[in-house]
Amino acid sequence: MNGPPPPLVRELAELGYALMHALFQEAKEALGRQGLSLQRAHFLGLLAQGVDAPSRLAALLEASPSQVSHLVAALEREGLVERQVDPLDRRRFRLSLTAKGQEIQKRAQEVWFNAFAKRLARLSPEEVRAFRDILARLVGGAHG
Template sequence: MATRPDPLTREVVELIGTVMARYHDEYEEAAAEYALTGSQARVLGLLSQEPMPMRRIAQRLKCEPSNVTGIVDRLEARGLVERRPDPADRRVKLAAPTDEGRATASRLRDALDFAREPLAELSAEERTMLRDLLRRMLGAEGT
């Protein structure tokens, strides 16, 4: 039989959920400003960090590779992403942002004020502590 979380744990979980919901809403709004869906914006953001094969994008987004193929197709049609051979394995295609894709991803990141504004109210020491606690909660996955 599972034990019920204590009130403090329940409150922390609810606060994390609220933060996630607000971030998701703002991300969707920012994406819409560029006529992108939230999923398209997330893929573009991932690819702006490094080109990657569809399978890895799907793993990072926790979705099916076929979904990623459709998203990349639409981004490619808009000139934001291109497919290119992987230099390490020419049989594998990498999705990579174009110059316009990188610029759009950068503008999207800059448009996300939700986290930046509240975090600015915390000292550097508090932000470091929060980062370290979140990394600890996520284990190796969060680093």
């Protein structure tokens, strides 16, 4: 096998998982104080990114269509989401954030960014840039 030795791979995987777990826990607690779950925050974030088809949202959330349907109904009742008939297929609908939904989504995004920023504050500016470059390579993107 090319690449780092298996014990180092295992250690890096455990550290990566521990970081993500810590970030999710911190975000979950902060979002909970705002009355929002991680799933709802993720849903609103996907809508803000332009994912507007319920089937695609279900796939990205790893949820069943009925779970997404219930979530959409609840978010509609709260005035965060609205449906529009798909002009290309009148049997389907598209989702979008309301102004209130956009506000909540931005607050949820800030919670996530703040949790991550707290962790990054432990690094020097050079380490942050190196971390960014390494993450970009690992996910296949190209950054500065």
